Amino acid sequence: MKFPGRRKLKHYFPVSSPKPQLPSFEVRPELDTYVVGLDQTIVDVLANVSDEFLQKYGIGKGLSNLVEHGKADQIYQELVQSAAISDHFAGGTIGNTIHNYSVLADDKSVLLGVMSANIALGSPAYHYLCHTSSKVDMNHLHGVAGDIGRGITMITPDGERTFVIDPGAMDELSADAIPEDIIAKAAALVLSAYPLRASGQPIQQAMFRTLELAKRHGVPVVMSLGTKHLVEEHRELILSTVRDYVDMLAMNELEAAALTGITDPLQAAEAALELTDMVLVTAGPEGLYLCGYTDASARRETTNPIKSGALPDYNEFEFSRPMQKKHCVDPMKVYSHIDPYLGGPERIKNTNGAGDGALAAILHDIAANHFHRHALPLSSKHEQSYLAYSSFAQICKYANRVSYAILNQSAPRLSRGLPEKEDSLEEAYWER
Ligand SMILES: Nc1ncnc2c1ncn2[C@@H]1O[C@H](COP(=O)(O)OP(=O)(O)OP(=O)(O)O)[C@@H](O)[C@H]1O
Numbered sequence: 001m002k003f004p005g006r007r008k009l010k011h012y013f014p015v016s017s018p019k020p021q022l023p024s025f026e027v028r029p030e031l032d033t034y035v036v037g038l039d040q041t042i043v044d045v046l047a048n049v050s051d052e053f054l055q056k057y058g059i060g061k062g063l064s065n066l067v068e069h070g071k072a073d074q075i076y077q078e079l080v081q082s083a084a085i086s087d088h089f090a091g092g093t094i095g096n097t098i099h100n101y102s103v104l105a106d107d108k109s110v111l112l113g114v115m116s117a118n119i120a121l122g123s124p125a126y127h128y129l130c131h132t133s134s135k136v137d138m139n140h141l142h143g144v145a146g147d148i149g150r151g152i153t154m155i156t157p158d159g160e161r162t163f164v165i166d167p168g169a170m171d172e173l174s175a176d177a178i179p180e181d182i183i184a185k186a187a188a189l190v191l192s193a194y195p196l197r198a199s200g201q202p203i204q205q206a207m208f209r210t211l212e213l214a215k216r217h218g219v220p221v222v223m224s225l226g227t228k229h230l231v232e233e234h235r236e237l238i239l240s241t242v243r244d245y246v247d248m249l250a251m252n253e254l255e256a257a258a259l260t261g262i263t264d265p266l267q268a269a270e271a272a273l274e275l276t277d278m279v280l281v282t283a284g285p286e287g288l289y290l291c292g293y294t295d296a297s298a299r300r301e302t303t304n305p306i307k308s309g310a311l312p313d314y315n316e317f318e319f320s321r322p323m324q325k326k327h328c329v330d331p332m333k334v335y336s337h338i339d340p341y342l343g344g345p346e347r348i349k350n351t352n353g354a355g356d357g358a359l360a361a362i363l364h365d366i367a368a369n370h371f372h373r374h375a376l377p378l379s380s381k382h383e384q385s386y387l388a389y390s391s392f393a394q395i396c397k398y399a400n401r402v403s404y405a406i407l408n409q410s411a412p413r414l415s416r417g418l419p420e421k422e423d424s425l426e427e428a429y430w431e432r
């Protein structure tokens with residue numbers, strides 16, 4: 001486990017304490033720190049298209065459009081014939097997030113989902129495996145006869161990305177394939193709202209079984225909302241799922257508006273805190289908001305300039321650490337915001353996965369807290385039952401920095417961690 005922020009000298013973080021066992025790629029629940037992700041396994045097929053192409057097929061721009069296999073195949077074949085496809089990458093919003101988590105933390109994660117039982121060279125499953133970190137444990141994937149999902153990712157000249165999802169067998173994940181021992185010892189479970197639109201498909205049952213197991217074993221649950229129209233179409237189911245199971249919710253400002261009916265991201269975050277304990281709202285060029293609870297006795301004032309928006313002086317206590325509301329004697333809401341790192345890259349070719357990247361950074365901080373609590377349970381860092389290792393403000397910086405890395409490389413999966421020189425995140429950023 002790498003350290004997720006600065007303050008190397010102030011805190012003892014046993015990054016390199018030797019483990020007695022031989023190394024193993026497979027997650028050992030009693031020994032390892034890991035996060036678990038449940039996802040529809042999807043390979044992204046990247047193509048440049050015109051706006052007319054989207055109109056011709058009646059595809060909603062900027063959305064994730066679920067279409068039946070015949071139509072998706074027709075679109076795919078036309079893109080092949082016009083040589084518009086640039087490449088195939090592993091995708092799936094949670095697959096991306098846990099891959100990025102493993103790259104950032106340099107540590108293990110577990111992917112739950114389906115995988116083709118027989119994999120041919122060049123098949124969607126083949127591309128998926130080629131582009132996934134070896135630290136993502138895929139031993140618990142559920143073998144299926146067909147192909148994994150195919151997500152045709154169409155980039156229009158304005159850099160906007162639009163998905164056409166050909167589901168293949170991606171929703172055939174059976175509830176019986178969910179390993180309880182793996183969930184029970186996880187630092188966090190992360191999943192998206194996408195399976196909630198797979199009405200009547202096995203993956204929905206598998207998702208609720210996983211959520212039940214996480215709840216039973218006290219594992220924090222992190223959910224990302226996927227896409228705006230998914231929220232609009234399944235709002236009630238999403239709301240009840242969040243209320244019943246979710247500790248942290250991640251969304252962009254459009255998804256937040258669809259969920260809460262509030263367009264201002266900060267106010268939407270405040271409203272969402274009535275449903276869950278921690279909220280990330282990414283707002284593209286406006287940066288991101290991270291909000292949650294802390295106990296009033298443990299609140300810490302910021303030394304950053306005070307910000308006012310829809311809420312006055314909202315970042316006043318952003319140096320506090322996140323807690324679950326149920327663990328606070330006197331819960332108070334805490335808000336933090338950060339502008340894009342360096343104003344964002346000079347040129348953004350596509351914003352695909354920038355939000356997933358921010359979420360991976362937050363998972364890293366949550367997992368680091370889990371690791372530290374187990375390594376040093378008597379540390380003053382654990383006098384209260386905190387959800388994350390760092391303060392809201394510090395996590396914002398880290399999440400923001402990772403989003404920047406994703407935007408800079410124009411692909412949703414990190415090919416490497418943040419630069420070593422920035423391991424303390426001081427030289428290049430924090431001391432500007
Ligand atoms: N145009 C931009 N300029 C500067 N920074 C940006 C821009 N777009 C995104 N970012 C950075 O990336 C972060 C996440 O972006 P965004 O809100 O677009 O995520 P998202 O819509 O959830 O993405 P995805 O669903 O593809 O993962 C922002 O908080 C910001 O730091």
Ligand SMILES: Nc1nc2c(ncn2[C@@H]2O[C@H](CO)[C@@H](O)[C@H]2O)c(=O)[nH]1
Pocket residue numbers: 039040041042043044064090091092093094096151163165192194352353356412
């Ligand atoms: N799980 C899942 N991921 C999706 C869906 N639509 C788009 N994505 C993924 O979202 C990622 C970008 O956030 C891409 O890599 C896509 O593969 C979907 O319906 N389900």
